[in-house]
Structures are given as C-alpha cells and as structure tokens.
Amino acid sequence: MKRYLDFNATCPPLPEVIEAVSRASASAIGNPSSLHWAGRAARRIVDDARDRLAAHLHCESGSVVFTSGGTESDNIAIHATTAAHPGGGTIITTAIEHPAVLRPLEQLQSPQWQLQQIKPNASGVIDTQAMIEAIDAADDLRLVCIMLVNNESGAIQPAAEIARHCRTRHIPILIDAVQALGKIAIDATQLDADFIALSAHKIGGPKGVGALIVRRGVKIAQLAPGGGQERGRRSGTENVPGIAGFAAALGIIDFNDYRPIRDHFESRLCASIPESSIIAADAPRSANTSLFTLPGVDGETILMQLDLAGFAVASGSACSSGKREPSHVLRAMGVNDTLARSAIRVSFGPGNSTADADALIEALLQSRNRLKQMAGF
Ligand SMILES: Cc1ncc(COP(=O)(O)O)c(C=O)c1O
Known part of the structure; x- marks a missing residue:
C-alpha cells in the first residue's frame, strides 16, 4: 500500500485543480497578450486568477506577479533589489532559509556585497530582537529576507514583526511565504512587505507556477527581459492553465x-x-x-x-x-x-x-x- x-x-494536485487546468488548457487557446477574441479569453482567465489570489491574500490585484514558482519569485525579489544598488551593500537573512533564497544570496557575495545570516534558537525560531539589532547595526542595508514558515521543522518565524521594523526603517524586505500558504493565515496588506514569494504546488495547485506579491510603488528590474508581460515585471507568455489551477487550489486545504x-x-x-x-x-x-x-x-x-x-x-x-x-x-x-x-x-x-x-x-x-x-x- x-x-x-x-x-x-x-x-498532490487537487481534483478541482486538475479540472481547472484541463478546462483552461482546452478553452484558453489564445495568447493572453493577443488583442483578438482568443487572446481576450485567455487574458480573462489570468485576470480572474489574479483577482482571486489578491482577494485570498488581502492585497491589490496589481500587486500579483505570476511566476514559475517559489524559486523564481525569491530570485526576482533578490535580483531586482540588488540590481538597483551597483555599489553593493549588506543583506541580512536567516541561516534557515530555503536554498531558493540562500543560493542567490551566496552567489552575490563579493567584496561589495556582505551577507549576514541570523541563526535561530535551539527551537528553530529566529529571535526577533537579535534580527532587529542586526538590522539597526547595518548602515548600508539593502535587503532583508526571512521565511514565514520553515519547510523542514515547520517553525513559524517572526516575519511580520521584522517586516514592521523594516517598514519604519524604509528597508526592503522579502518574505518567503511558500510554506505558509494553507498553513497559517497570510494577510499581505498587514504584512506590508515589499515582496512575498508563493508557490502553487504546496497547496495542491500545479507544479511550476507561483507568484510574487510586490508592494505598490516598488519597482523591479526584470531577471529575463522580453515581451514585458505582468506589467513589465516578468516577461514570458503566462502559464494560463497553471495560473487557473493555482487560483482553483486557493482556500481548499x-x-x-x-x-x-x-x-x-x-x-x-x-x-x-x-x-x-x-x-x-x-x-x-x-x-x-x-x-x-x-x-x-x-x-x-x-x-x-x-x-x-x-x-x-x-x-x-x-x-x-x-x-x-x-x-x-x-x-x-x-x-x-x-x-x-x-x-x-x-x-x-x-x-x-x-x-x-x-x-x-x-x-x-x-x-x-x-x-x-x-x-x-
Ligand atoms: C520555503 C520555501 N521556499 C521556496 C521553495 C521553492 O518553491 P518552488 O518549488 O515553487 O520553486 C520551497 C519549496 O520547497 C520552500 O519550501
């Protein structure tokens, strides 16, 4: 057995998701960027999914950027932020992040870019005060990255408190909420982070689709420039069936x-x-x-x-x-x-x-x- x-x-993908993916695959035959009827039908599916994800997370639809998953969302946030600082600086993260955050940060490390990794306590939780002290002590801080729920231990991290502090200091913050979806409530407006990374397959959605929630007013440089989809924030023809499946998975589990x-x-x-x-x-x-x-x-x-x-x-x-x-x-x-x-x-x-x-x-x-x-x- x-x-x-x-x-x-x-x-594993939920029956509702398999149904939504197959319906969108059959009905959305056009390219969502095309202006004709077939394109408009595909665009409607993407926009409807965007509205549903935004409602689920309590944020504006315009904040949702569909991506290929958590890894791409984390990478976009990191590269978009660091690209705006050619002179480098400091990034503070935790020692328990997923490789989707740790690897791109380690790759950046150079005489220009310093990386500080805050360790958790013996229970696997990052100490809020220790992180805030590190943030306050860094004078050229460009980005803070912290996960909401750890994928290995399940320990819930003080990402909301850290985000609140970053807001008062005007420091960009990425919250990796990939393991939080379906496990704890996520209110993007309350979190008020510059970036929130999500992935569909952790909640029974399709693999290879996710989202980056970008706070209004935050500009992002494209990792892979191209056709300027997702309001110029993530180029490439949208994964219409995957996006439909992501929306169908929301709130079920x-x-x-x-x-x-x-x-x-x-x-x-x-x-x-x-x-x-x-x-x-x-x-x-x-x-x-x-x-x-x-x-x-x-x-x-x-x-x-x-x-x-x-x-x-x-x-x-x-x-x-x-x-x-x-x-x-x-x-x-x-x-x-x-x-x-x-x-x-x-x-x-x-x-x-x-x-x-x-x-x-x-x-x-x-x-x-x-x-x-x-x-x-
Ligand atoms: C906390 C966390 N971040 C990022 C990822 C990567 O997400 P994806 O598999 O959608 O690329 C995972 C996947 O396990 C994860 O657990």
Missing part, C-alpha cells in the same frame, strides 16, 4: 486539519522510540509537520527502507535531498551532524489518517530494529 506523507515537499494526526503520530513515536526527539516541539509550528531525529540510525537509509514499504517521507529538506550534507537548518539550530543525519520529516495532508501514522510507526520500528541489528547492537 502506498502512503504519501510528504506534503511539505509538494501537495487547511493543513491545521491534520494537527490531530500529527500529534497522534508524535505521541506514539515518543512512546515507542524513547530516544527519538521532536525538532522544534516547543516552537509555534505548522500543524501538519513533524521533524524528528532517531539517534544511532541514518535517516537516508531509513527513508529508503520506508520507500520500499510504500511510505513517502523526507529526510531533512526534500529540495536538497540527494545531497549527503546534513540539513543546514538543523546545523543552524545547533544539532550535531551525526544526529542531523538521522532526521526524518513527515508532513501530513489530504487523504492521511491516524491509521497512516500508526502504520508509519510500525514501519519505523521495524527499520530501526533491522538497522540496529545490522550494526551489531
């Missing part, structure tokens, strides 16, 4: 519904494997996520055994799996490399039940015992 328990990596399953799983895990430890257990966390360590075993090996038994779970960050480096998030939290290598992430979503959680506990126990026997325990 196959059990999918990796919703933070991606949420509430990952808070999976808190009882996650909590049931964690209490059984701690009872059956007492040496296991739940990461970020005492932090405010997204309700569907459980990241834990199993001392003495290798997370990747457990993951492969679970895969053979039909379970789809992740070890550390799914986006960087395949790489044998321990999770940078766990490292930043002060977890040692050996323990970090034992980490497994389970993220629940539609279709899951407590029976899946129970079956996973049994499979974990079997894998762990097998590995311990092999290691001569």
Whole structure:
C-alpha cells in the first residue's frame, strides 16, 4: 500500500485543480497578450486568477506577479533589489532559509556585497530582537529576507514583526511565504512587505507556477527581459492553465486539519522510540509537520527502507535531498551532524489518517530494529 506523507515537499494536485487546468488548457487557446477574441479569453482567465489570489491574500490585484514558482519569485525579489544598488551593500537573512533564497544570496557575495545570516534558537525560531539589532547595526542595508514558515521543522518565524521594523526603517524586505500558504493565515496588506514569494504546488495547485506579491510603488528590474508581460515585471507568455489551477487550489486545504494526526503520530513515536526527539516541539509550528531525529540510525537509509514499504517521507529538506550534507537548518539550530543525519520529516495532508501514522510507526520500528541489528547492537 502506498502512503504519501510528504506534503511539505509538494501537495498532490487537487481534483478541482486538475479540472481547472484541463478546462483552461482546452478553452484558453489564445495568447493572453493577443488583442483578438482568443487572446481576450485567455487574458480573462489570468485576470480572474489574479483577482482571486489578491482577494485570498488581502492585497491589490496589481500587486500579483505570476511566476514559475517559489524559486523564481525569491530570485526576482533578490535580483531586482540588488540590481538597483551597483555599489553593493549588506543583506541580512536567516541561516534557515530555503536554498531558493540562500543560493542567490551566496552567489552575490563579493567584496561589495556582505551577507549576514541570523541563526535561530535551539527551537528553530529566529529571535526577533537579535534580527532587529542586526538590522539597526547595518548602515548600508539593502535587503532583508526571512521565511514565514520553515519547510523542514515547520517553525513559524517572526516575519511580520521584522517586516514592521523594516517598514519604519524604509528597508526592503522579502518574505518567503511558500510554506505558509494553507498553513497559517497570510494577510499581505498587514504584512506590508515589499515582496512575498508563493508557490502553487504546496497547496495542491500545479507544479511550476507561483507568484510574487510586490508592494505598490516598488519597482523591479526584470531577471529575463522580453515581451514585458505582468506589467513589465516578468516577461514570458503566462502559464494560463497553471495560473487557473493555482487560483482553483486557493482556500481548499487547511493543513491545521491534520494537527490531530500529527500529534497522534508524535505521541506514539515518543512512546515507542524513547530516544527519538521532536525538532522544534516547543516552537509555534505548522500543524501538519513533524521533524524528528532517531539517534544511532541514518535517516537516508531509513527513508529508503520506508520507500520500499510504500511510505513517502523526507529526510531533512526534500529540495536538497540527494545531497549527503546534513540539513543546514538543523546545523543552524545547533544539532550535531551525526544526529542531523538521522532526521526524518513527515508532513501530513489530504487523504492521511491516524491509521497512516500508526502504520508509519510500525514501519519505523521495524527499520530501526533491522538497522540496529545490522550494526551489531
Ligand atoms: C520555503 C520555501 N521556499 C521556496 C521553495 C521553492 O518553491 P518552488 O518549488 O515553487 O520553486 C520551497 C519549496 O520547497 C520552500 O519550501
């Protein structure tokens, strides 16, 4: 039996989304930039989706720029802001960002561009005061980047407080809200960030489509200049079916519904494997996520055994799996490399039940015992 328990990596497309994508693929035959009837029909689909996303996030439709996903949204915000400062400066971010933020920032690093990464506390949460102090101490600060919900631990970050401080200091801020959509309420007007990055596939929308919410008045240089779509902010013919699917996914899944399953799983895990430890257990966390360590075993090996038994779970960050480096998030939290290598992430979503959680506990126990026997325990 196959059990999918990796919703933070991606949420399988919802039936409503598949229907919307296929309807838009069949009906929107024109290019949304064309002035004729076929173009206008495609344009209507894009504009309607833009209005729905704006209403969902409580922002203006004009703030929504459709992109190919979270990675592109983060990159546009970073490059657009830094391109306006040829003389360089300082960027402050956190040590627990997704690679979609960390990699472009690391690439920028040069004698002109300094990067400061604020570490989280042992529970995986960035200390608001520490970040504000770093912001106040930097005199040539060009950009602040912080995520709203961490993809590995689920820990909710003080992005709203940091954004409020940045506004008073007139410092641009990017909030990566890719893992927050469907998990915590997002009010773009209240957040008032210069940029908010989003991705459709985390909420059951299509893969390869997302959005960047750009605060009114913020100018952005195009990463890939071209036909000037999205009001000159992101060139390229819009992914009309993908955008329709993104809009169709909005508001359907509430990952808070999976808190009882996650909590049931964690209490059984701690009872059956007492040496296991739940990461970020005492932090405010997204309700569907459980990241834990199993001392003495290798997370990747457990993951492969679970895969053979039909379970789809992740070890550390799914986006960087395949790489044998321990999770940078766990490292930043002060977890040692050996323990970090034992980490497994389970993220629940539609279709899951407590029976899946129970079956996973049994499979974990079997894998762990097998590995311990092999290691001569
Ligand atoms: C916090 C965060 N930011 C950015 C991304 C990248 O989004 P996408 O897969 O749409 O490029 C992810 C994907 O896992 C993520 O979790």
